[in-house]
Amino acid sequence: MISRRHIRQALPFLSLAVVLLATFYVQPRTMSYFGLNLMLQYAVPIALATIAQMFVITVNDLDLSMGPFVGLVGCISATLLLEQPVAGVLVLLLLIAAYGAIGALIHVRNLPSIVVTLGLSFVWLGIAVLILPSPGGKAPVWLKAIMGVQLPVVPFPIVAAIAIAVAVHLALMLSSYGVIARGAGGNAKALSRAGWSMLRTKVTMYAFAGFFGVLSGLSLLGLTTSADAHVADRYTLFSIAGVILGGGEFIGGRVSPFGAVIGALTLALAGSFLIFLKISPDWQIGAQGAILIIVLALRAAVTKGEAWK
Amino acid sequence: MIKLDGVEKAFGAVQALDGVDLSIAAGECVGLVGHNGAGKSTLMHVLAGTLAPSAGELSLGVVKPGAAWNAAMARIMGIRCVFQELSLCPNLTVAENARVTHRSLKGWGWKAKSSALILQKLDEIFPGHGISVDDEVADLAIGKRQMVEIARAFTVTDLPLRLVILDEPTSSLDAVTAAQILAYVKTETAKGTSVILVSHLLGEVLSTSHRIVVMRDGKTVADRAAGNFTRNSLVTAMGSEARHMAAREASAPRKAEVAIKVNPKAGSSREFIANRGEVVGLAGLAGHGQTQMLLHLYGTHQAQMAFIAGDRQSDGIFNLWSIGRNISIRSLKGLRRRGLVNLAAEAQLENSWKARMAIRTDNVDNNILTLSGGNQQKALFARALSSDARIILMDDPMRGVDVGTKQEVYAMIREQAAAGRTFIWYTTEHDELAYCDRAYVFRNGSISAELNSNELTEEKVLQASFAEKTA
Numbered sequence: 075m076i077s078r079r080h081i082r083q084a085l086p087f088l089s090l091a092v093v094l095l096a097t098f099y100v101q102p103r104t105m106s107y108f109g110l111n112l113m114l115q116y117a118v119p120i121a122l123a124t125i126a127q128m129f130v131i132t133v134n135d136l137d138l139s140m141g142p143f144v145g146l147v148g149c150i151s152a153t154l155l156l157e158q159p160v161a162g163v164l165v166l167l168l169l170i171a172a173y174g175a176i177g178a179l180i181h182v183r184n185l186p187s188i189v190v191t192l193g194l195s196f197v198w199l200g201i202a203v204l205i206l207p208s209p210g211g212k213a214p215v216w217l218k219a220i221m222g223v224q225l226p227v228v229p230f231p232i233v234a235a236i237a238i239a240v241a242v243h244l245a246l247m248l249s250s251y252g253v254i255a256r257g258a259g260g261n262a263k264a265l266s267r268a269g270w271s272m273l274r275t276k277v278t279m280y281a282f283a284g285f286f287g288v289l290s291g292l293s294l295l296g297l298t299t300s301a302d303a304h305v306a307d308r309y310t311l312f313s314i315a316g317v318i319l320g321g322g323e324f325i326g327g328r329v330s331p332f333g334a335v336i337g338a339l340t341l342a343l344a345g346s347f348l349i350f351l352k353i354s355p356d357w358q359i360g361a362q363g364a365i366l367i368i369v370l371a372l373r374a375a376v377t378k379g380e381a382w383k
Numbered sequence: 384m385i386k387l388d389g390v391e392k393a394f395g396a397v398q399a400l401d402g403v404d405l406s407i408a409a410g411e412c413v414g415l416v417g418h419n420g421a422g423k424s425t426l427m428h429v430l431a432g433t434l435a436p437s438a439g440e441l442s443l444g445v446v447k448p449g450a451a452w453n454a455a456m457a458r459i460m461g462i463r464c465v466f467q468e469l470s471l472c473p474n475l476t477v478a479e480n481a482r483v484t485h486r487s488l489k490g491w492g493w494k495a496k497s498s499a500l501i502l503q504k505l506d507e508i509f510p511g512h513g514i515s516v517d518d519e520v521a522d523l524a525i526g527k528r529q530m531v532e533i534a535r536a537f538t539v540t541d542l543p544l545r546l547v548i549l550d551e552p553t554s555s556l557d558a559v560t561a562a563q564i565l566a567y568v569k570t571e572t573a574k575g576t577s578v579i580l581v582s583h584l585l586g587e588v589l590s591t592s593h594r595i596v597v598m599r600d601g602k603t604v605a606d607r608a609a610g611n612f613t614r615n616s617l618v619t620a621m622g623s624e625a626r627h628m629a630a631r632e633a634s635a636p637r638k639a640e641v642a643i644k645v646n647p648k649a650g651s652s653r654e655f656i657a658n659r660g661e662v663v664g665l666a667g668l669a670g671h672g673q674t675q676m677l678l679h680l681y682g683t684h685q686a687q688m689a690f691i692a693g694d695r696q697s698d699g700i701f702n703l704w705s706i707g708r709n710i711s712i713r714s715l716k717g718l719r720r721r722g723l724v725n726l727a728a729e730a731q732l733e734n735s736w737k738a739r740m741a742i743r744t745d746n747v748d749n750n751i752l753t754l755s756g757g758n759q760q761k762a763l764f765a766r767a768l769s770s771d772a773r774i775i776l777m778d779d780p781m782r783g784v785d786v787g788t789k790q791e792v793y794a795m796i797r798e799q800a801a802a803g804r805t806f807i808w809y810t811t812e813h814d815e816l817a818y819c820d821r822a823y824v825f826r827n828g829s830i831s832a833e834l835n836s837n838e839l840t841e842e843k844v845l846q847a848s849f850a851e852k853t854a
Contacts, residue, residue: 250489253479260472267433267470268484269455324578327474 080136081374086320086336089369093343101350105231114231117342119144119294121235123309123329124316125242126286129279131317132246132259134325135180135187140287141310143169146202147291147310152211152301159214166288173284177276195310197378202303205297221296232309235335242331255279259327276363276381312341315366321373340365384409384577385430385462385546390439394423399425401601402439405548407416410458412568412578414609416585418621418668418845422601424466427548430579431464434459443545458484461545463536465552469528475523477531480520487541503631504534508567509560516619524554533564537571546577553587553692565591578630583668585614597621618849622841642774642805643680653830655823657774657807662800664822664839665809667848673809673827677776680807682853684774689713689767691781705749707733709762713770718840736765741791757788764792768799777808781815793818813841826847 097113098105104113123140147166157161163340178196180187246252258265260277266272271369290309295301318324318334319340344365348358385407392400400422406415417423428434429441432454443460463484464470471480475804479499482488488497500517505699509530520528529552537750549568553561565611568578570593582588588595590777595612597605597620604622605612612620645655655676657663665673681688692699696704701709711718711729718728733747740761744754760780767775779787796818800806808819816839824832824847832847 079519248494250482253475253482257472257475257479257483260474261470264472265483266468267431267454267456267464269486271692324569327472 075222082373083333084234085369085373085376086330086333086340089319089365090336090340090343092342093347093365094328096117097343097347097350104350111224111229111231113172113346114235114339114342115127115221116294117295118231118234118338119290119297119306120309120316121314121335121338122286122290122293123240123306123313124320124334125238126283127313128242128245128317128320128322128331128334129283129286130187130383131314131322131324132255132327132329133276133279134327135260135276135323136314137191137283138310139191139198140304140313141289141307142198142202142311143284144291144294144306145301146198147288148295148298148301148305149169149202149206149211149303151217151295152213153205153294156212156214170281170284170288171272173287174281177278177280178273180280180361181276199303203247209300209305211301213299213301215283217292218294218299221293223236235339237273239332239335240332246323246331256327256329258331259325283320309347314343315362320364320368326383329347339358384444386442387426387430387439388442388828390426390435390436390441392422392429392436393847398601400405400429400436400439403551403598403601403603405415405596405606407577407579409545409577410572410575411594412580412592414588414595415579415581415598416583416588416595416599416617421598421621422631423598424550425601427464427550427579427581428596431462431466431548439528459542461543462548462665463546464507464542464548464550465529465536465550466530466550469532470743471528471532471535474519476517477514477523478516480531481516481535481538485538485540500538500540501531501679502536504538505530507536508537512560526560527556529555530560532556536539537567541588544576545570546579546653548581550581552580553582553584553585554832561587566705583849584703589614589617598634600792615632615850618845619840622845623640643684643807644682645676645683650762653823653833655830656807659773659805660800661821662796662806662808662819664816664819665807665821665825666816666834666844667811667825667831668812669811671825671848673825674778675828676825677807677809685773688774688776689770689772691767691777691780693762693777693782695756695759695763700759704751704754705748706737706742706751706754706795708764709751710736710769713766713772715845717771732769736769740765740768740795757784763790764795766793773803774805779809779811781810781812813844817846 103109105219123144127137127140133167150162150165176190179185180190223239225233246255251369254265254270255275255278258270258272262272282345291306294306298305316337317329318337320330320335320337322329323335344362345358349359355362387403387405390400390403391398403422403426405426417424425434429436432452433453435450436494440447440449446460448456472483475483476610478494478498478501482493482497485497485500487502499739502516505514511528512529514523520531523531533549533552536549537544552564556564565587568580572578572593580588580592589612592609595605595607595617596603597617599621615736622631622828639660641656642659642661643657665676667673670709677690681690701712707730710733715729716733718725718732736742737744737747742754742761742765743758751762754762781792784792793815796806808815819839820836822834822839822844823830824834824844826848832843834843834847
């Protein structure tokens, strides 16, 4: 039986299919290994940032510092990680720990995550500008090699996206601890009554967010080959939009790793699609917003029908 | 086996538990009854470790955990609860919810184990339940959620099961499933598990429990074998000692002029009528449809009504506004001059009502939060009474208001009613019904009785609140 829940879950896939078909229609030459590779390569860092954001949204918070954080990771990797790999790795680990600490702070002091992370976005940006006042630095060779891998038959970005989704799906949707993490978003009181530590859950989820944020910064640097503090400023909104496009909800612990990755792919594709339509870059953000609103309106319609039933 | 000695719990100035002694033997089903606010839920939270008592001691056999008692420890000692507010995660499936309370369900194959565990228990307690373990809880009807919650409380993995607290377990169940759970309680207690059954349905408490404990005003007032109670003796034990109500002079009979009328709902034969100049009480246990009735009334005749909220913080005051603004908001329409608010008239209204209600402030321009709770409530009364509304709806407005303020407001209500205003007053405090001309007692969302002022005794109200279909 096809319930509305299934329709809701299928919506991200349908949106991706529509955008993909529209792109193929406008520019048939993209329907090739090379075309897909080129169009989707930036989907990898966006997908990773979206997954990072999803971990925060799972526990009913929102991370407004994701973009600058990804930019900061890029700046560190293009300088410190390149020159002193050991110190570079340590600093990146420190950043992940910092994310965990932020989770603890937000939970213990009961602060609104939006305010805390909005403030942090300036901190991350500031450090990044201090490290790299003007665009520059260089991506480590191995990073460029990973991001430039040419796989047979299926383009690398698609394989990477599927691998990310599968890994996170296993961790968050199928593992027994993932249940606790999502339950914390659904009914935190019930979780603490059952003897689970909310603090630990939040710290874990924020640390995962930091981890995937670092991966996003690294993969982006592997593509751009040089760093810029501002390169990922749009990622904050991309990551949130990706989660929501993918069927996630802001509160209630309802998330979907496959959906989030699909959402990120849709956003990346929508960018290419709008370029093929020769829409000026000035209008692109607006056009992407319009796509987002259409998908959300569809979902709201489906959900409303559900409640009505 | 499990013993509470002199447990006390205070929330601010409110003494919710005032020295409760309770002991539960293995394999015993203890029924716990009492009026709203008698302290039953607080006591259960203390037992479950989710609230720390302010004084008193809890012991399990020879173990005296003292201050170390918390929810995690209660779980380890085998105490499970089914609380009124459901504690399932709506975004998780039935099987995943079972995992939440069982730490040992992990590693490879946890889902299969969890599914089998909860399904087996559901089948055992509620044969023919029709619930799939892969259903998301949010997609289940409220009754099925409650079934899952109950079944989950009885599942056993690595930790022992000693005591299950069922707080109103049948409130959302139909008669068949309610009978199933009550029958299962008997099977389970025969196996040595203890059960505490908290319920307003006296019939099920009498038929299921071995022993019944009655609570009143934060104390246990009766504790006897279930066979020594009848429905009437339970109701009597629950009611406060017969307080002598100040007999109010019967107001001179007025020519009844119907102010508002609501036709009976399906399944109920009583219509709701409020006459002009009358104070009509809505009584009964909390949450049995009184607030819904007020909202329904408000929805039909919004223009001529004013609503006084009981939950000040969430739907009463405007936190950031001054006292005066909070008072005048309902009257702004009448204070308009050429489309703008007439500030002089507004200030005059604010100050005159500050004086009439004796709101303790030197300046109505102070922020509303500078007032004490009782005075904030007076400002809400001033908002409603200063308006042109002919009918005033009150949603248990005296919650947390001190006695002095109450007396002032009661007097004001009578005065205004005499002047022809109609008051519809939902109250959970029995004493307040003395100020009503008539009261409707609510049960399960509809009116179960209509009582005139001379019939408004606590016993009659309780009887009507508990009027269940004779099983």
